Amino acid sequence: MVDIDVPVWAARLQVLRRGRMWSQEELARRLAEVADETERDRLPAQGMRVRMIQLWESGEQRPDERYTELLCKAFGTDEKELFVGDATGTTLWHYLTGIPLRPGMFSAEEEERTGRAIEEPKRADDGTVGYFRAIVDAYNRADLRPSDQINHLRPIFAGIEEFHRDANPPVRHALLLLAAENAELISRMHHENGDPGEALAWSNEAIRDAREAADMLLEAYTLAQRAGLADAEANPDHLVDMAVAARERGHLPPRMDALARHHEAQGHALAGDLDTCLRRLEESAQSLAEPEDDTPYHFDCSVEAHNALCVGCLVDLGRAQGAIEILELQSSEGPTTYAAAYALARMAHAYAEAHERERCVQAAREAFVMARRTGASRAIHELARAHIPPQPTRHRRILL
Numbered sequence: 001m002v003d004i005d006v007p008v009w010a011a012r013l014q015v016l017r018r019g020r021m022w023s024q025e026e027l028a029r030r031l032a033e034v035a036d037e038t039e040r041d042r043l044p045a046q047g048m049r050v051r052m053i054q055l056w057e058s059g060e061q062r063p064d065e066r067y068t069e070l071l072c073k074a075f076g077t078d079e080k081e082l083f084v085g086d087a088t089g090t091t092l093w094h095y096l097t098g099i100p101l102r103p104g105m106f107s108a109e110e111e112e113r114t115g116r117a118i119e120e121p122k123r124a125d126d127g128t129v130g131y132f133r134a135i136v137d138a139y140n141r142a143d144l145r146p147s148d149q150i151n152h153l154r155p156i157f158a159g160i161e162e163f164h165r166d167a168n169p170p171v172r173h174a175l176l177l178l179a180a181e182n183a184e185l186i187s188r189m190h191h192e193n194g195d196p197g198e199a200l201a202w203s204n205e206a207i208r209d210a211r212e213a214a215d216m217l218l219e220a221y222t223l224a225q226r227a228g229l230a231d232a233e234a235n236p237d238h239l240v241d242m243a244v245a246a247r248e249r250g251h252l253p254p255r256m257d258a259l260a261r262h263h264e265a266q267g268h269a270l271a272g273d274l275d276t277c278l279r280r281l282e283e284s285a286q287s288l289a290e291p292e293d294d295t296p297y298h299f300d301c302s303v304e305a306h307n308a309l310c311v312g313c314l315v316d317l318g319r320a321q322g323a324i325e326i327l328e329l330q331s332s333e334g335p336t337t338y339a340a341a342y343a344l345a346r347m348a349h350a351y352a353e354a355h356e357r358e359r360c361v362q363a364a365r366e367a368f369v370m371a372r373r374t375g376a377s378r379a380i381h382e383l384a385r386a387h388i389p390p391q392p393t394r395h396r397r398i399l400l
Helices: 008-019 023-032 039-042 048-058 064-076 089-097 109-118 128-140 148-168 169-192 197-211 216-227 235-249 254-270 274-288 303-314 320-329 338-353 357-374 377-385
Strands: none
Touching: 008 048, 008 089, 023 064, 048 109, 064 128, 089 109, 089 128, 089 148, 109 128, 128 148, 128 169, 169 197, 169 216, 169 357, 169 377, 197 216, 216 235, 216 254, 235 254, 254 274, 254 303, 274 303, 303 320, 303 338, 320 338, 338 377, 357 377
């Protein structure tokens, strides 16, 4: 058995918590939630509960009977499963790699087989590729905070990178393709998290892996998404070049062609080229109107996403009124996500540019609350760009 620096039961607690995307603070809150009223009154304060969890996960203390019961309730498991039971091997490889354990997502046999492949990459097979693809897809969700996605996707990427160096050729190629997709997703999450440097660095990684895999469609996808990092890139011409390069990789499916033209329009908007920007947006809409294709990559190609991009381009071009006309045709109902927070921030920016103070203030307040809730740092940065019009001065007659 591999030696680790904590008892196996402590590693198990950490693995279970991380797999559920809970911070230690979140687990401390949940312990209070599952306690009955009498029990809750006897619990220490939140900060002390967090400190206790730190001691448990470091192996310095073991939970007593009362906290064991609360932990079982919080995790929805029994004491045997919580304190390892027969899953020692699975606990160890998840703990050592940082790859999140998704409860109930895989069978014990699939977990054990993946763990053996972790120890010896030559054992990796199609099942290993499927395991990693499923777990990446599980974190490709708009309802998750970008920072949480980054924290869980990075160790997955590291694991895939190890595999594609040492696995057998067919598996190596499949994992390399997945590594490029994963790196691109991490890039987008850094973009949403307001970290342009990391967004560009991970985009470079995605493009490199796609080129190494010699997959023209995947390379086109990574280049098009790189062009979408419009507010993370100081050079609009470079963004346009990336989008054009994506379209030059060959005949793209309609949705991916629309994606490339979308992001090329962003570059033209930042450069102040109105005519070319509008032409690319029109071409993008035409591609989206074609029958759906089976592009295997995840991106939003909806009418709502197209309209949101049009709004952004019009704001960047100083045509706020046109942006407002699009915004007012859209429904304000929908899920609370980082994308929705950014769209609201764009709305506030458009109203500010149009000198509509009351609407600007209302949209900005809603966007800020949603951004805080969803971790949408990019939305907060967008709000900082919106200069709220001053309150109109009321002229009063002064009697002398």
